[in-house]
Amino acid sequence: xxxxxxxxxxxxxxxxxxxxxxxxxxxxxxxxxxxxxxxxxxxxxxxxxxxxxxxxxxxxxxxxxxxxxxxxxxxxxxxxxxxxxxxxxxxxxxxxxxxxxxx
Numbered sequence: 409x410x411x412x413x414x415x416x417x418x419x420x421x422x423x424x425x426x427x428x429x430x431x432x433x434x435x436x437x438x439x440x441x442x443x444x445x446x447x448x449x450x451x452x453x454x455x456x457x458x459x460x461x462x463x464x465x466x467x468x469x470x471x472x473x474x475x476x477x478x479x480x481x482x483x484x485x486x487x488x489x490x491x492x493x494x495x496x497x498x499x500x501x502x503x504x505x506x507x508x509x510x511x
Contacts, residue, residue: 420496423448428491435479435487460493 439450469483
């Protein structure tokens, strides 16, 4: 059965999926909408990710304010890279690869 081969998504996976889909499809995400729909405080939950986005904001790729994270016209070309900031599994894979190079 295909269901047996599937993966079970955690609550964190669902929150991150919603943010990534919104950024990739609409080039913006409402912090308030995520907070209400996913029962999290966006700024607290994604504090580390927002800090990473500050660098992208300085480069003119995203615009951040109290309510929205928006991808600028310049950032649309690399929206996938912007979305990668919210990918928890990608971070874990990079950390694992970094430690394996030590040997």
